[in-house]
Structures are given as C-alpha cells and as structure tokens.
Amino acid sequence: MNAAAKVAEFDFVVIGSGAAGLTGAVVAALNGLSVLVVEKTALLGGTTAVSGGTVWIPNNDHESEVGVEDSLDDALSYLRACVGEAGDPAHVTALAGRGAEAIRFLEKRAGLRFVPMPSAGGSMDYRPWLAGAKVGGRGLTSPETDLGVLGEWAKRIRLVDTSEWTFDPRDYITERMHLDPPGLERPGASMFSPPPDDLDARPRPASVGRGAALVAQLVRAGLAAGVEYLLGVRAEELTTCDGRATGVRLRRSGGEELNVRASAGILLATGGYSNDERLRRSWLAREIQFSCELESNSGDGHRMGMAVGAQTAGLGDAWWMPHIPLGSGNAVVNTAGSREDRSLPHTLMVNDAGVRFMNESVNYHDAGEYFASKVGGWHSNFPAWLIFDSQGVEKYAMLSWKVPPAGEELPDWLRLADTISELAGATGLDPAALSATVTRFNGFALAGVDEDFQRGESRWDRAWGDPRNSPNPCLAPLEKGPFYAVRMYAGALSTRGGLRVDADARVCSAANEHAIQGLYAAGNCSNGGPAASYPGPGATLGAAVTFGYLAAMHASGAALPPVA
The missing domain is CATH 3.50.50.60 (FAD/NAD(P)-binding domain)
Known part of the structure; x- marks a missing residue:
C-alpha cells in the first residue's frame, strides 16, 4: 500500500x-x-x-x-x-x-x-x-x-x-x-x-x-x-x-x-x-x-x-489463569501466570479467611474458576495466598526464584516469617485459622490423601507433581521455616x-x-x-x-x- x-x-x-x-x-x-x-x-x-x-x-x-x-x-x-x-x-x-x-x-x-x-x-x-x-x-x-x-x-x-x-x-x-x-x-x-x-x-x-x-x-x-x-x-x-x-x-x-x-x-x-x-x-x-x-x-x-x-x-x-504480580508493579499486563508452582509439594493456597478453597493442582483455567466464588456481592477467594516452606525453596527453582537473595528487600507481593503464626500476622490472616489449615494439610500430606480437595488423585495432578515425592506426588508438609506467602490474584491469558x-x-x-x-x-x-x-x-x-x-x-x- x-x-x-x-x-x-x-x-x-x-x-x-x-x-x-x-x-x-x-x-x-x-x-x-x-x-x-x-x-x-x-x-x-x-x-x-x-x-x-x-x-x-x-x-x-x-x-x-x-x-x-x-x-x-x-x-x-x-x-x-x-x-x-x-x-x-x-x-x-x-x-x-x-x-x-x-x-x-x-x-x-x-x-x-x-x-x-x-x-x-x-x-x-x-x-x-x-x-x-x-x-x-x-x-x-x-x-x-x-x-x-x-x-x-x-x-x-x-x-x-x-x-x-x-x-x-x-x-x-x-x-x-x-x-x-x-x-x-x-x-x-x-x-x-x-x-x-x-x-x-x-x-x-x-x-x-x-x-x-x-x-x-x-x-x-x-x-x-x-x-x-x-x-x-x-x-x-x-x-x-x-x-x-x-x-x-x-x-x-x-x-x-x-x-x-x-x-x-x-x-x-x-x-x-x-x-x-x-x-x-x-x-x-x-x-x-x-x-x-x-x-x-x-x-x-x-x-x-x-x-x-x-x-x-x-x-x-476469559481464558482464566491465576497471576502473581512479579516485578510489574500494578500494571494490568503481567506474564507471571501461575501453573506448575501450585502443583509442587510443600505448597498450598488459602483465601483471606486462611482456609484452602480448591485443589491447587488443577489446570490454570479451572483454577481461575475458583476465584469466581462469591458471598453476596463479594468475591470470597481472591486475592489468595500461595504458601510454601523452606523445603520447597531448597528443592524447586520454580519456588526459589520467587524469593530474593538474603539481605535484599522483600517485594510487596511476598511475605516471610519464621513460623506459620507469624506468617499469618504478616499477611493479615487469622493465625488460628491458618495454623489449623496447615496442620490439617500436613496430615493429608503424610497420609498421601487430600480428603478435602483430592489433590494428587487425577492424572493431570500427578503429571505436574514430583514423582520422587511419596506417597503423593503433589503433597508434602509445610513444616520448615522460614515460611513464605506470595499474593495470588485473579487473572487471565x-x-x-x-x-x-x-x-x-x-x-x-x-x-x-x-x-x-x-x-x-x-x-x-x-x-x-x-x-x-x-x-x-x-x-x-x-x-x-x-x-x-x-x-x-x-x-x-x-x-x-x-x-x-
């Protein structure tokens, strides 16, 4: 032309x-x-x-x-x-x-x-x-x-x-x-x-x-x-x-x-x-x-x-996908979608009530659907928190690269604490609720069966879990501090x-x-x-x-x- x-x-x-x-x-x-x-x-x-x-x-x-x-x-x-x-x-x-x-x-x-x-x-x-x-x-x-x-x-x-x-x-x-x-x-x-x-x-x-x-x-x-x-x-x-x-x-x-x-x-x-x-x-x-x-x-x-x-x-x-605002401020466009990290052992997700609300390992579109739940006119499950412990950071680069080197200032989307109760305080969650959630989850991890959301049972879950982790490739306890929480937001491709x-x-x-x-x-x-x-x-x-x-x-x- x-x-x-x-x-x-x-x-x-x-x-x-x-x-x-x-x-x-x-x-x-x-x-x-x-x-x-x-x-x-x-x-x-x-x-x-x-x-x-x-x-x-x-x-x-x-x-x-x-x-x-x-x-x-x-x-x-x-x-x-x-x-x-x-x-x-x-x-x-x-x-x-x-x-x-x-x-x-x-x-x-x-x-x-x-x-x-x-x-x-x-x-x-x-x-x-x-x-x-x-x-x-x-x-x-x-x-x-x-x-x-x-x-x-x-x-x-x-x-x-x-x-x-x-x-x-x-x-x-x-x-x-x-x-x-x-x-x-x-x-x-x-x-x-x-x-x-x-x-x-x-x-x-x-x-x-x-x-x-x-x-x-x-x-x-x-x-x-x-x-x-x-x-x-x-x-x-x-x-x-x-x-x-x-x-x-x-x-x-x-x-x-x-x-x-x-x-x-x-x-x-x-x-x-x-x-x-x-x-x-x-x-x-x-x-x-x-x-x-x-x-x-x-x-x-x-x-x-x-x-x-x-x-x-x-x-x-939308083509739903939970997102983590890694390094992009509050811009609408953000390519830090969450997929594999939610399937790794030593991780779980909670809402602002401090309780789990989903099988964390589901595909990213279905994960996004869980963020649609409402109580009255208010969304009940976002923003959420992806929580993991030091075992996860030591084992998986997918988690470790979310954590800055020692001595560097923490970004505003990341919280760190030595105990789960202190992590609750850092995130504004109820300490008793979060502690109860982690305790219950740890029991499921040791038994290898997620009685609440069946994480790790489907073929999809197992494909993205860690086959070296037993008895369930997607479940492992959160028990070694420091503990981390990353803000998880409702997002889409x-x-x-x-x-x-x-x-x-x-x-x-x-x-x-x-x-x-x-x-x-x-x-x-x-x-x-x-x-x-x-x-x-x-x-x-x-x-x-x-x-x-x-x-x-x-x-x-x-x-x-x-x-x-």
Whole structure:
C-alpha cells in the first residue's frame, strides 16, 4: 500500500496481526485475494507473539508421530463434554473437523511446519478424565524458526526474552523442567514481561521459538503470497453499504485518516478487551486484575462490530489463569501466570479467611474458576495466598526464584516469617485459622490423601507433581521455616467472547441473526471457540487459527473439503 494514499482498495482487509489475523491473511492471499493486514502497534504478532505458541488441534496429521490415536468422533466427544450446553454445536464441529484442515493448508500450501507435543506428562488435554481426551499430540508447536528469512521484516516481529530459541519446548515436558532444583542452569527457562514497542531495544536473535516462531512463519508465508502489512495504524470504524461491510476507516498516529475498501470482506482479529476498564466493568461478572494481553488490546474489534449491528455472545468469559504480580508493579499486563508452582509439594493456597478453597493442582483455567466464588456481592477467594516452606525453596527453582537473595528487600507481593503464626500476622490472616489449615494439610500430606480437595488423585495432578515425592506426588508438609506467602490474584491469558460468528466465522446481525455480509471475526474478539472451557494446551490459538482459516476460505469463495 502506498504510504501517501488516502484511499486504497483490497479484496480482503484484516484488522489485527495475531494468529487469527495472520492465518486469515495467508489463506486469503493463497486463494487469490489481495490482502492488507492492519496493525495498530509498531510490531506484528499481537499477544500470540508473546505466548507459548502451541496450537491445540484435535485429530491432526501429526499425532501418530508421537503414538497418539485420534479420530473425529473422539474430538467431538471430548469437546462436547468440555463445553456442555454453553457451546455452539456448529463451533464444536468446526473446531473438531476444520482445525486439522487449517493446519494441512498452512503446511502444504503456505510452507509452515508444525511438530506435535510429546505423549507425556503435562502435554495432556486439560480434562483428561473426559471421554475422548488424549495425552499429547493435539498440541502443535513451531520448530526453531530463522528470522533471517524475513529480511527487514524481522525487526517488525514482536519478541520477548523467551522468544529466542534456546531449547526445544517439548523438552520442558519430557524432562520435567518444572522440577529443576535451584542453581541448575537452563537457558531461556524464566518468564519476563514484554519490552516496549522499540524496534532497536535489543539485538534480535537469529532464531526464535514459541509464539514468535508461529508469527514469523505466518508473516514469511504472507510476504511470499503478496500480503501487505500496515503498522502503527488504528482501525476506527467500519463502513457499510446496504447492510454489507465494505471498508474500514483508519487513522495514523499523527492523525491522518485513511480509507480502505474491501470488496471480498473484512476480518476483525483484534484480540480481547483486558485493557479497557469500561468494557471490563460492563461485561465481566468478576475482576481480572492481571492479564497476558498486550496493552493495545482494548476491544477495538468489539466496538467496530457492534457499531454496525453485530450481535455479541460469550461476553464475560476469559481464558482464566491465576497471576502473581512479579516485578510489574500494578500494571494490568503481567506474564507471571501461575501453573506448575501450585502443583509442587510443600505448597498450598488459602483465601483471606486462611482456609484452602480448591485443589491447587488443577489446570490454570479451572483454577481461575475458583476465584469466581462469591458471598453476596463479594468475591470470597481472591486475592489468595500461595504458601510454601523452606523445603520447597531448597528443592524447586520454580519456588526459589520467587524469593530474593538474603539481605535484599522483600517485594510487596511476598511475605516471610519464621513460623506459620507469624506468617499469618504478616499477611493479615487469622493465625488460628491458618495454623489449623496447615496442620490439617500436613496430615493429608503424610497420609498421601487430600480428603478435602483430592489433590494428587487425577492424572493431570500427578503429571505436574514430583514423582520422587511419596506417597503423593503433589503433597508434602509445610513444616520448615522460614515460611513464605506470595499474593495470588485473579487473572487471565485474555478475555474471550465478543462478536457472535457462525461456523464460517461470519459475524451475525443483532437484528435478525443473519450474517452481516462481508464481515468476519476470529480469535478473542469473537465467540468462535470452545465456550466456557479450555480443552488443552494451545486451545486459544487453535480456535484462532481455525476460525481465521474459515473466514478466509468463505471470503475467497473456496470450497471446504469434506470433514475427515
């Protein structure tokens, strides 16, 4: 696109450059459409780029490589069991039947590469007790990806400190890296917050993995197919004619307005709304205190769609994940999510009443659901405290790196005390209640049976516990001081739900529920996904890729093959 142009014409315009938007752009271009991707920040990739980059695709072509047998029937059974009555049956069918098709398209026609997560440990589906669940295989990740093939565009890929390829992420599962002891050096095994949008903030690595690798692969394929990218420009308003979406009004950071016409369609792929306080207060029944979304994700697509009469669905939901505000002050964006640490022996969680309220080892989405409990209008379980003792710090780097070196000032999210009673005083908890909770928990740990919440009994729990710890891999007493407490907050990877879409990713009208011609949505600005559930690792990106593909196939008039 000519930078000086005030009006431009394309067949297909994509707003947003995460997995949903970039997938739609590549598919549309390879189907013969002229494509423009509009990104409001200076970097490509959205929240996808700072994510783990796993794409959950059931019944994909790679599962047999790791010994997993899958089928359309198993995928449907599992997804239906996950979403229950909350989901749109057409969406479930699309996720089960079209996701593998999307990956096949990207590999065979666009040249992308994916490798399956191993059939081991924590790579399993998040609710392994449900019919149709699998251990590994459904999660697909990008191999090591060379940034050099992007030329000057390599500088336009959003990176974080964990983007650089330092080890195969599949090894994290097979080698149980979450059990590493303190002092064991493994490059790239820590979590950091995203850097600012500064193209020259630090040297670019030669090769990347995780979400950055997925983005780099999609951008490379897009450039090869003729996709144009417009960065640092915000989409403000959709234009319509006779009920059809025909274009979009854009605005550069300097105030210049651009108008782009889209003859085949517009794909809204702008992510969630975690960073818009008004929308959070309007749509969420409970608070999100921290999220992994970029600060630029503020509901732009939601607003533009609703302004032209789009119906909404699934609002108020999120991809839940408890968060610890490590080193990021009180910012909304925070990448210190809590997952493996809650499954380690010598840990437990309590609410402000000083009592346990959940099986601490459950997957992060289900853990987030426990924070929704209310007494009257007040949330009863957040903020919470993750409590552990010195045995845990001595055994596990996952816990020790939360504790600063001796002599350094404690951060405001960490408390330390020599006894449990003193720890209660430091946290503002009732000493008698906390002492009783720890005593009861220690009894369960010694017996190996959690009588209150069954921690350590499910296959998921045991996968993330320590098999060297007996009799229960997830339970060990808290009995050696000093004792520690880390503040745990209600958080999410991203909000979800928004513009209601059909099985072709077409946005539905609020007036008559028919599709708004020319308007599509995918990713977290839509309801296209496994409603109210988190089926497995990479389910966020799996839905994004699937519905981005479906939008582009429909807009380009390409016939979908029969579901295999």
